Amino acid sequence: MSAITTHASSSGSSGLPRAVIFDAYGTLFDVHSVIAAAEQLFPGNGSALSQLWRQKQIEYTQLRTLADPSGGRYVPFWDITIDALRHAAARLGLTHALTSAAEKRLMDEYACLSAFPDALPALDALRERFGLPLAILSNGNPPMLDIAVKSAGMTGLFDHVLSVDAVRAYKPDARAYDLGTHAFGIARAAAREIVFVSSNGWDVAGAAWFGYTTFWLNRAALPVENLGVGPDREGRDMSELVAFIERP
Amino acid sequence: MSAITTHASSSGSSGLPRAVIFDAYGTLFDVHSVIAAAEQLFPGNGSALSQLWRQKQIEYTQLRTLADPSGGRYVPFWDITIDALRHAAARLGLTHALTSAAEKRLMDEYACLSAFPDALPALDALRERFGLPLAILSNGNPPMLDIAVKSAGMTGLFDHVLSVDAVRAYKPDARAYDLGTHAFGIARAAAREIVFVSSNGWDVAGAAWFGYTTFWLNRAALPVENLGVGPDREGRDMSELVAFIERP
Structure with missing residues (x-):
């Protein structure tokens, strides 16, 4: 506790946060390779499939937690990702084309994503220049996150790789965000001393509602979600996050 | 209590459910007039706007309840509908075109929807031919539902018009579905004796998880949502619901 108190008081004087927590998919890990594979497998439909797949993936996580916050409908993110892929394919009339081999190809791509090119330099800067502890807080289940961190060349960069699987409740359930604090x-009451970074507008809203300071990595240049809560700062890439940490 | 017991035992012998509960928007009330107005206001973008508007409307309800099941982030469906419209317009680059007058026009259309042409005959059949009590169970807040029921010519057809506003928790939160039982x-344990009807696949899943017998009014001929629970019966229009009630 004394170490934490010291850190808090030093960060108070320096203006630095006490830690930075990152969402994973779309924030650190680039799903572009999945879209490319989808386009190869389903020419002309790759982009539509990827978009609907992602939408359904998120929707299914939220529906399962909302229907039973105690976790009775919880299934791991990997399984939800497959469920969502199959629905998206059916919706686009591609069920016949989604062979076992095609499904395996897409899920393999999903498992082994690259890092966005701006991610590693920013993580290094936050660690080396500012000495900040870092974490991932993701809907992904632990085996997915382990492989993704390795594939993206991020082994050893995070003090914590946190999965909502520990609480069987998907974001934006507050118990998911509480894993970070x-x-x-x-304490949750001091969550403002942590910066939460996500490319997903709804995730930023959830983190802000929870109490974190939020940075919206708005990679897709989307309008803000109208949920009555905004990000503390918005930026297009990770260099803007580093600038925000330096000059909040 | 004795009346209910009698009803239960008589329905047990007849094979009829004890009641039929309907979702409102998209199930009983046709939002086509909103799409038509959107196309007039934003030529070439009406369909995309309507689709994104509806998607965001549902997403915002779920995010708000998921982030705080106690209702701390709850706002009425009318306000969420405006929030979602503004985001959808911004997403499509139509913010400048969404004037106050245009917004009012769309929201007025949304308030005063028509009934689907198959709805009234089916409601009459369920009431007159089978003597079934009927209800609406909707995310809509009470003033919205009151106007919608009147506009659709459905006054007096329902024993209960139930809004999730009473529990400040949106579907598929179980407390919302519990309003019907x-x-x-x-008792919730006897929810199977009630048929829940919705055009929304996720709503059908939520109702099935809760315990209702479910009829998916699959007006848009969509594939089933991959949530590990299916509807008890699926049909394209309300005549198929009446057939299901007659021959489960």
């Missing part, structure tokens, strides 16, 4: 030994 | 004085 808990991992860093910080 | 509670209104009919039926």
Whole structure:
């Protein structure tokens, strides 16, 4: 506790946050390779499939937690990702084309994503230049996150790789976000001292509602979600996050 | 209580459900007039706007309840509908075209929807031919539902018009579905004795998880949502619901 208190008081004087927590998919990990594979497998439909797949993936996580917050409808993100892929394919009339081999190809791509090119330099800067502890807080289940971190060349960069699987409740359930404060030994009431970074507008809203300081990595240049809560800062790429950490 | 017991035992012998509960928007009330107005206001973008508007409307309800099941982020469906419209317009680059007058026009259309042409005959059949009590169970807040029921010519057809506003939790939160069993004085454990009807696949899944017998009014001929639970019966229009009630 004394170490934490010291850190808090030093960060208070320096203006630095006590930690930075990252969403994973779309924020650190680039799903572009999945879209490319989808386009190869389903010419002319790759983009539509990827978009609907992602939409259904997120929707299914939220429906399952909302229907039973105690986790009775929870299934791991990997399984939801397959469920969502199959629905998206059916919706686009591609069920016949989604062979076992095609499905395996897409899921393999999903498992082994690259990092966005701006991610590693930013993570290094936050660690080396500012000495900030870092974490991932993701809907992904632990085996998915382990492989993704390795594939993206990010092994050893994070103090914590946190999966909502630990609470069987998907974001934006507050218990999911609370994994971050808990991992860093910080009370929820002090969540503002942590910066939460996500490319997903709804995730930023959930994190802001929870109490984090939020940075919306608005890679797709989308309008803000009208949920009555905005990000503390918005930027197009990770260099703008580093600038925000330096000059909040 | 004795009346309910009698009803239960008589329905047991007849094979009829004890009640039929309907979702409102897209199930009983046709939003086509909104799409037509959107196309007039934003030529070439009416369909895309309507689709994104509806998607965001549902997403915002679920995010708000998921982030705080106690209702701390709850706002009425009318307000969410405006929030979603503004986001959808921004997403499509139509913010400048969404003047106050255009917004009012669309929301007025949304308030005063027509009934689907198959709805009234089916409601009459369920009431007159089978003597079934009927209800609406909707995300819509009470003033919206009141106007919608009147506009659709459905005044007096329902024993209960139930809004999730009473529990400040949107579907598929179980407390929302429990409004139906509670209104009919039926224990949740006996929810199978009620038929829940919705055009929305996710709503059907939520109702099935809750315990209702479900009829998916699949007006748009969509594939089933991959949520590990199917509808008890699927049909394209309300005549198929009446057939299902007659021959389960």
